Amino acid sequence: MPKLHRRALLGATAGLLAAPLAAPRLAHAAWPDRPIRMMIPYGGGGQTDVVARIVADAMSRNLGQVVTPDNRPGAAGVVAAEAVVRSPADGYTILVGTRNTQAINQALRPNLPFAHARDLVTIGLYATTxxxxxxxxxxxxxxxxxxxxxxxxxxxxxxxxxxxxxxxxxxxxxxxxxxxxxxxxxxxxxxxxxxxxxxxxxxxxxxxxxxxxxxxxxxxxxxxxxxxxxxxxxxxxxxxxxxxxVVQGYEALNLFGLMAHSGTPPEIVLRLNRSLNEALASAELRTAFARVGADPAPPNTPEQAEDRALAQANLWVPMIRRLNLSAQ
The missing domain is CATH 3.40.190.10 (Periplasmic binding protein-like II)
Known part of the structure; x- marks a missing residue:
C-alpha cells in the first residue's frame, strides 16, 4: 500500500516554522481575548482526558486565557473532530488528536462527514504514553x-x-x-x-x-x-x-497532540504551537506527566508533529485494512 503523504502545511508561514519558538507577529494582536475550548474525544478519567487536562492547565497559564477541557466522546474521536470542523476557524476551539488518529478514523469510516486532510491542521504534539x-x-x-x-x-x-x-x-x-x-x-x-x-x-x-x-x-x-x-x-x-x-518486534505507543480547523489563520496556529512548547518546558507539566506515566514530546513545529503522526498512521492503517476492521 502506498504511504500516506503529508499535505502541504502552512506554506505561507515557512519562515516562521524555521524558528518555531520565536513569537510570531500576530495580525490578530489581541488573540486570545476569551477562553479556548479543548475538545477531548473521550470521556472523563481515561488517559486522553487525564493528560489533556494537564496540558490545558499549563497552556492556560501562558496564554493568559482559560483553556477549558470539553469531553465529547463518541466514534473513537469522530464526534469531537466534527465539532471542531463545524466551529469557527478562529483558534478558540481546538482538538485533542493527531493526524494519526484522523487517518485511522478515515480508514475505519470512509464516509465521514468531513475530510481530515482538508479540514484539520496540526498544531503540535505534546506526549506519548x-x-x-x-x-x-x-x-x-x-x-x-x-x-x-x-x-x-x-x-x-x-x-x-x-x-x-x-x-x-x-x-x-x-x-x-x-x-x-x-x-x-x-x-x-x-x-x-x-x-x-x-x-x-x-x-x-x-x-x-x-x-x-x-x-x-x-x-x-x-x-x-x-x-x-x-x-x-x-x-x-x-x-x-x-x-x-516476549513478543519479538512488538511496540505500540499512544501519540497525543492538538489540531485546529484548517481555516485557522496561520499566525494563530503558530501562537498555539508556541504556547504548547512553553507548556512542555514547564517543570509543573513535566512533574505532572511523570506522575501519570506520560512522556512529554520534545519541542516541535506543526510540520514536525504532522510528520511523526503520519509515520504512526502508516503503521496502523495497513493493519486496519489487513484485518478488514470497520466501524460502519
Whole structure:
C-alpha cells in the first residue's frame, strides 16, 4: 500500500516554522481575548482526558486565557473532530488528536462527514504514553508468556475491553493478537472508565490501557499487570516487562497532540504551537506527566508533529485494512 503523504502545511508561514519558538507577529494582536475550548474525544478519567487536562492547565497559564477541557466522546474521536470542523476557524476551539488518529478514523469510516486532510491542521504534539496489559486476577496467568499460552489454548473465550473500535487500546491488542497468534473477543466501550470497571469486576478478562488510566488501580488485587507496550520498561511500573521482551518486534505507543480547523489563520496556529512548547518546558507539566506515566514530546513545529503522526498512521492503517476492521 502506498504511504500516506503529508499535505502541504502552512506554506505561507515557512519562515516562521524555521524558528518555531520565536513569537510570531500576530495580525490578530489581541488573540486570545476569551477562553479556548479543548475538545477531548473521550470521556472523563481515561488517559486522553487525564493528560489533556494537564496540558490545558499549563497552556492556560501562558496564554493568559482559560483553556477549558470539553469531553465529547463518541466514534473513537469522530464526534469531537466534527465539532471542531463545524466551529469557527478562529483558534478558540481546538482538538485533542493527531493526524494519526484522523487517518485511522478515515480508514475505519470512509464516509465521514468531513475530510481530515482538508479540514484539520496540526498544531503540535505534546506526549506519548505506552499502554499496559492488565488481566483480571481470575485469569490463570502470572506473566505474559503464560497469558499467551492460556489465550492460545482457549481461542475466542477471552474478552478484552477497549475504548472503542479504532482506539489505540483496540489496535494495540489487535497487534498483540496478530503477532502472538491469539484469538480473543473485542468488547468496545464508549466510556473508557466503564471498561476498567468491568475489568475489575471480571466481566472482561483483559485490557490494554494507557498508563495514566492504570495508575489509580495499580495496587488493586483484582487485576494483574503483565506487560507494557513501550520498547522499554516504564519507570512507573519497573517490575512489569515490555511486551517486546516476549513478543519479538512488538511496540505500540499512544501519540497525543492538538489540531485546529484548517481555516485557522496561520499566525494563530503558530501562537498555539508556541504556547504548547512553553507548556512542555514547564517543570509543573513535566512533574505532572511523570506522575501519570506520560512522556512529554520534545519541542516541535506543526510540520514536525504532522510528520511523526503520519509515520504512526502508516503503521496502523495497513493493519486496519489487513484485518478488514470497520466501524460502519
Amino acid at each position: 505506552p499502554n499496559i496489559l492488565l488481566v483480571h486476577a481470575s485469569v490463570p496467568a502470572r506473566n505474559l508468556a503464560e497469558f499467551i499460552a492460556h489465550a492460545r489454548a482457549n481461542p475466542g473465550k477471552l474478552n478484552y475491553a477497549s475504548s472503542g473500535i479504532g482506539a489505540t487500546t483496540h489496535l494495540s491488542m489487535e497487534l498483540l493478537s496478530e503477532k502472538a497468534g491469539l484469538e480473543m473477543t473485542h468488547v468496545p466501550y464508549r466510556q473508557s472508565t466503564q471498561g476498567m470497571t468491568d475489568l475489575l469486576a471480571g466481566r472482561v478478562q483483559a485490557r490494554l490501557v494507557g498508563l495514566p488510566e492504570a495508575e489509580p488501580v495499580k495496587a488493586d488485587p483484582a487485576i494483574r499487570a503483565l506487560g507494557v507496550t513501550s520498547p522499554r520498561r516504564s519507570p512507573n511500573w519497573p517490575e512489569v516487562p515490555a511486551i517486546g521482551e
